[in-house]
Amino acid sequence: MLETEPIKAYAYELGFDTVRITTAEEFAEARQIIQERIGRGLMDGMSWFTAERAEVSSRPKALLPEAQSIIALGMVYLTEQPDDGEPQDLPRGRISRYAWGDDYHDTIKPKLQQFAGWLREYARAEMGEQLETRLFVDTGRMVDRAVAQRAGLGWYGKNTNILTRGWGSWLFLAEIVTNLSLRPDTPIKANCGSCEICLHACPTAALPNPYELDSTRCISYLTIELRGSIPLELRPLMGNLIFGCDICQEVCPVNKVAEKRLGLRTETGKTQFIALEGIGKNSKEPAHSFRPHPELRPRSGVGSSPELIPLLSLTEEQFRERFRRSPIKRTKRRGLLRNVCVALGNIGDPRAIPALIGALHDQEPLVRGHAAWALGRLGGEEAIHALQSALASEEEAEVQQEIRCALASTTTSPVGEA
Ligand code: B12
Ligand code: SF4
Ligand code: SF4
Structure with missing residues (x-):
């Protein structure tokens, strides 16, 4: 042996x-x-x-x-x-x-x-x-x-x-x-x-x-x-x-x-x-x-x-380049941005609202849906208005459903305001 x-x-x-x-x-x-x-x-x-x-x-x-x-x-x-x-x-x-x-x-x-x-x-x-x-x-x-x-x-x-x-x-x-x-x-x-x-x-x-x-x-x-x-x-x-x-x-x-x-x-x-x-x-x-x-x-x-906010504007190419050597590439861009939306919804910082409104128009339905959820959590006039106008133009049923849920659960006062 x-x-x-x-x-x-x-x-x-x-x-x-x-x-x-x-x-x-x-x-x-x-x-x-x-x-x-x-x-x-x-x-x-x-x-x-x-x-x-x-x-x-x-x-x-x-x-x-x-x-x-x-x-x-x-x-x-x-x-x-x-x-x-x-x-x-x-x-x-x-x-x-x-x-x-x-x-x-x-x-x-x-x-x-x-x-x-x-x-x-x-x-x-x-x-x-x-x-x-x-x-x-x-x-x-x-x-x-x-x-x-x-x-x-x-x-x-x-x-x-x-x-x-x-x-x-x-x-x-x-x-x-x-x-x-x-x-x-x-x-x-x-x-x-x-x-x-x-x-x-x-x-x-x-x-x-x-x-x-x-x-x-x-x-x-x-x-x-x-x-x-x-x-x-x-x-x-x-x-x-x-x-x-x-x-x-x-x-x-x-x-x-x-x-x-x-x-x-x-x-x-x-x-x-x-x-x-x-x-x-x-x-x-x-x-x-x-x-x-x-x-x-x-x-x-x-x-x-x-x-988190800058991650929401990553293009496919930038994602590939930034995470080329990292295990993070496994999630693909859409998976990572989905996760980023959830984190921003949980953190509740209103400074994320403009970037999340941008993500409501992302090419990926998965990202749009989770951005809607996050905006619903953040609340406030600006978020609600953006959700309403996104609903009018959204074609994917699953994202429409996310937006409806977000609108139903949100309030006009942004997170952090009494
Ligand atoms: C699928 C998978 C996942 C899945 C499912 C994890 C799971 N627990 O099964 C997900 C995506 C959730 C995952 C997460 C993670 N994973 Co993973 N994953 C795997 C993978 C590919 C297979 C694991 C597997 O067979 N699961 C099936 C379940 C049933 O098996 P098990 O949990 O080991 O179950 C055993 C025990 O529960 C035990 N058992 C059951 N009953 C009892 C009762 C008693 C008394 C005792 C003593 C034992 C016992 O027997 C079971 C069978 O062996 C392995 C790589 C590989 N090829 O094995 C890596 C692996 C397990 N993952 C790993 C890591 C690092 C992680 C994460 C820490 C990553 C992270 N930071 O997010 C987390 C940890 C989550 C957790 N608490 O387990 C390492 C673990 C290293 C280590 N030190 O154990 C591995 C080994 C990869 C590697 N090669 O290094 N993972
Ligand atoms: S936290 Fe306690 S129960 Fe859990 S793995 Fe460690 S020693 Fe075991
Ligand atoms: S704490 Fe819970 S959620 Fe986190 S890795 Fe362990 S089992 Fe998974």
């Missing part, structure tokens, strides 16, 4: 922060749970997330018939909060931490390919073995969290994220399925105990029970995966979140310990690394000095809390 220590050492050298190994046995329990959740409609709206996908993604041998082992990898994505510039008093949105920097798929995939190249040489030199691999990060048909749990990389938190000793849940998961027979690690004996903080902190009640996520209510799904209209009753609960949601991770005590250990502090409302010495010492991981990954550092000009 091949020695696993050099494999793990190479994973760290490549920039992964944690690595464990498990067998290529099927993930029968995960499959059963996923299929049950699909059956109950908890994954509705993600048409790609099918029972057939669950079937394949829980059977490594369906993906690689010769599979023997899985190398489970984690890459921490704690970074400094980017400087979002001035002025601070205009309405701003919130982007979840994993999207402050470049798209992690683009960062991790080449590393997995490099890893597989190295592994091929290592297997040939040590044992004369021919290597077969399949590489996965997020989008592939693999149950990333179930692999990480069985490999002992971490344990399931009640918010369904994998928590690790030392890094909390602030890490991306990836895998290499291989035909090599490698000594497996054992699962960690840890759990959330009696804590239920995340369940109560979720603004949309998307965590009805421990370890159970109702995706259809999760802000991450609503802002990233959902292609159409956001359900009316959930919009007021979304605050200023415009891409993803970190709330159930931010409140987690395990994450707070990890952040402190890594020297991450919140100062003047911004998170920054204050101390970076001695990191790794209390962790089970080798004491390699943690630095926020250069590849994951915010540099794509996206920011963590962008000004």
Whole structure:
């Protein structure tokens, strides 16, 4: 059997922060749970997330018939909060931490390919073995969290994220399925105990029970995966979140310990690394000095809390250019502007009214409908007048309905006025 220590050492050298190994046995329990959740409609709206996908993604041998082992990898994505510039008093949105920097798929995939190249040489030199691999990060048909749990990389938190000793849940998961027979690690004996903080902190009640996520209510799904209209009753609960949601991770005590250990502090409302010495010492991981990954550092000009009003005038071309390297491109322009409208409706700053009136005439019906909702929330003569004249010229039934609803629920006094 091949020695696993050099494999793990190479994973760290490549920039992964944690690595464990498990067998290529099927993930029968995960499959059963996923299929049950699909059956109950908890994954509705993600048409790609099918029972057939669950079937394949829980059977490594369906993906690689010769599979023997899985190398489970984690890459921490704690970074400094980017400087979002001035002025601070205009309405701003919130982007979840994993999207402050470049798209992690683009960062991790080449590393997995490099890893597989190295592994091929290592297997040939040590044992004369021919290597077969399949590489996965997020989008592939693999149950990333179930692999990480069985490999002992971490344990399931009640918010369904994998928590690790030392890094909390602030890490991306990836895998290499291989035909090599490698000594497996054992699962960690840890759990959330009696804590239920995340369940109560979720603004949309998307965590009805421990370890159970109702995706259809999760802000991450609503802002990233959902292609159409956001359900009316959930919009007021979304605050200023415009891409993803970190709330159930931010409140987690395990994450707070990890952040402190890594020297991450919140100062003047911004998170920054204050101390970076001695990191790794209390962790089970080798004491390699943690630095926020250069590849994951915010540099794509996206920011963590962008000004919302200017986003409403982004053209398709400007959207593509600005978010070219960011995970945000997944929402497409219309999805992002839809989210921006909801955030502006929730923030209630009347300075957004002119831009929202402009968005009432956007080329995308989805944006027009959500701009109408936001104007209804803001209220006031100007907003009502704009809604009435938009109704007269609007041709899409769904947008007409949004405008009627907005008019029915609004008041002539703008938000903030008695
Ligand atoms: C679909 C998907 C989503 C969906 C649905 C999320 C979900 N919980 O299922 C949406 C769009 C909502 C989403 C959101 C997010 N996602 Co996502 N997502 C995925 C994806 C593609 C599949 C997940 C899946 O299989 N879901 C099906 C459900 C049923 O599986 P599950 O929640 O893991 O359920 C398990 C547990 O509940 C457990 N379980 C059930 N009952 C019990 C009982 C006990 C006692 C125990 C111990 C366990 C247990 O068993 C289940 C099966 O394994 C994975 C990538 C991948 N290929 O796996 C990324 C992935 C899970 N997402 C990830 C991330 C980062 C996020 C967000 C944080 C992004 C954000 N900031 O907005 C949020 C987190 C929301 C949340 N609280 O989970 C990371 C998670 C990393 C980690 N540390 O866990 C992954 C692994 C991507 C990656 N490769 O890094 N995501
Ligand atoms: S990501 Fe946000 S909306 Fe989704 S479960 Fe966590 S707190 Fe709730
Ligand atoms: S907040 Fe508490 S219950 Fe939720 S994942 Fe963290 S430790 Fe577990």
